[in-house]
Amino acid sequence: MTAGGAAGRVRALGAFYAAAGRQSMTQQLTYRASSLLLMVGMLTEPVIYLVVWSAIARSQGGSVDGYTPGTLAAYYITWTLVRNMNVGYAPAGFEHRITTGRMSGRMLLPIHPIHYDLAGFGGAKIVWIAQWLPVAAVLVLLFHPTAHPTPAGVLVFLVSIWAAFVIRSLFLWLIGLVTFWTTRASALFELYLLFELLLSGRLVPLTLLPQWMRSAAGWFPFEWTFSFPINALIAPGPAPRLLAGLGVQALWIGVGALLVAVVWRRAVRRFTGVGA
DSSP states (O other), X not given: OOHHHHHHHHHHHHHHHHXXXXXXXXXXXXXXHHHXXXXXXXXXXXXXXXXXXXXXXXXXXXXXXXXXXXXHHHHHHHHHHHHHHTOOOOTHHHHHHHHHTHHHXXXXXXXXXXXXXXXXXXXXXXXXXHHHHHHHHHHHHHHOOOOOOOHHHHHHHHHHHHHXXXXXXXXXHHHHGGGGTOSOOHHHHHHHHHHHHHHSSSSSOGGGSOHHHHHHHTTSSGGGTTHHHHHHXXXXXXXXXXXXXXXXXXXXXXXXXXXXXXXXXXXXXXXXXOXX
């Protein structure tokens, strides 16, 4: 492919993302009440974590391994945005696409089907962020977070939450492709969620885990979808470390994209369409 042809494909893909993202935003605005309720429903998990760990911190003299109730509040309030940003197409949806014939239609289009999910969810997140802001303001008033953001940390946070979305979407898609071999990928998805819950910083900040679990987390992408974006904002550290974190996120995006490409080619060869 020539340089001009490659540039043309990039421009066409960019135009597709812009159009699909706008369409998704319009859909979210049309049904904004349901999307707001969905987002508010996601608050249950972090608020429970926040209340529990704040109580533990107070019972231990005001902090647990350096986390005070204020820093825990900052962690889990930021968590709520990161969690909304991490929402991608669930592997269970692949079963529905295959059995209804929707996957057959997607495979006939000139753009890889994953781009429809990335663009659609990406556009929806613009609306979700706007809806999150007043909710976050209420949580700030209730829990009084303590954070120390820096300009570099804020910039890295804004980039890393989108990178986290791409990483998680790629690996969810990879699990979803298992449905090309079996229509029951739910067990694998549940195992993925278990590892994510334990090793991402979703359940508890990684620094509160035993050393062996922190070491194990380094072999998986989960940390870079939750812990890194959160800490980039509330406890950023030096700029080189922030840039190194973005580099690791880019590496996991590359790994995820390569795995999806390889498994997709194999999955397509054994695909059997279903539906009208």
